[in-house]
Amino acid sequence: MxxxxxxxxxxIICVIGQIMFDVFKLTPGHTLSILVVVGAILDGFGLYEPLxxxxxxxxxxxxxxxxxxxxxxxxxxAEKHGLVGVITGMFEVTSSGISAAIIFGMIGALIFxxxx
Amino acid sequence: xxxKKKKNLPPSSQEYQAFQQQREVKxxxxxxxxxxxxxxxxxxxxxxxxxxxxxxxxxxxxxxxxNPTTATLIFITMLLTGFGIYDRIGQFAGAGSAVxxxxxxxxxxxxxxxxxxxxxxxxxxxxxFKLAGSVIVFGVFSAFIVALIKTILIxxxxx
Numbered sequence: 001m002x003x004x005x006x007x008x009x010x011x012i013i014c015v016i017g018q019i020m021f022d023v024f025k026l027t028p029g030h031t032l033s034i035l036v037v038v039g040a041i042l043d044g045f046g047l048y049e050p051l052x053x054x055x056x057x058x059x060x061x062x063x064x065x066x067x068x069x070x071x072x073x074x075x076x077x078a079e080k081h082g083l084v085g086v087i088t089g090m091f092e093v094t095s096s097g098i099s100a101a102i103i104f105g106m107i108g109a110l111i112f113x114x115x116x
Numbered sequence: 117x118x119x120k121k122k123k124n125l126p127p128s129s130q131e132y133q134a135f136q137q138q139r140e141v142k143x144x145x146x147x148x149x150x151x152x153x154x155x156x157x158x159x160x161x162x163x164x165x166x167x168x169x170x171x172x173x174x175x176x177x178x179x180x181x182x183n184p185t186t187a188t189l190i191f192i193t194m195l196l197t198g199f200g201i202y203d204r205i206g207q208f209a210g211a212g213s214a215v216x217x218x219x220x221x222x223x224x225x226x227x228x229x230x231x232x233x234x235x236x237x238x239x240x241x242x243x244x245f246k247l248a249g250s251v252i253v254f255g256v257f258s259a260f261i262v263a264l265i266k267t268i269l270i271x272x273x274x275x
Contacts, residue, residue, distance in 0.1 A: 011161025017211030
């Protein structure tokens, strides 16, 4: 069942992005930035965690989960070290996305040649 | 903002802009949304398959499986981007391929590949986050604000 909800919820988030593209005429950069901020705010109100429980990868794969896991890392560290933890814990949870992007970006640049 | 811009233009270009707006091709919103829904949903479905595999074979929990899933998806994106397939998916799906984390990966990886001709340090190193940098900057900054407010409320407000 979680496969079905992953499909539906992930699809709906993409439709929201598409509406921002087409109706509000935003660039992809603006759209993605807004979605990340929305994800962070949703997690601030504790609303993103239930969505992950409900939809699994439907909530973790869209870029909104990046904002969510940034807040998560910051909050986890803040509980231990107070205010300074907000800064030190920021990338605790979400390191894999950024490091994978950098590593595979570099490997890609080594292997592939630009096209067109 | 659009009105302000218009006032500074000579009358002829104002007329032209009105004409242009009239003739602008209407974007097929419903069709685009359906495409975005199907492709975005499909990417999340694949993500769910991968994370289920991680939970089943490697002892991850539902909450932690997101991390290796992201890395795996970005790896797949690297292959698709390198062979030029992701561009075609992107043209078809619009936001359906941009909003999932694969779109973030594609932005980073395509920037890296594109700028390799300028050298590895200044080209790849300097431009790798050219497109995706805004996501990281605004993500980190908004997460900082949110976490700061929440921590202050918890510590001094007794939330």
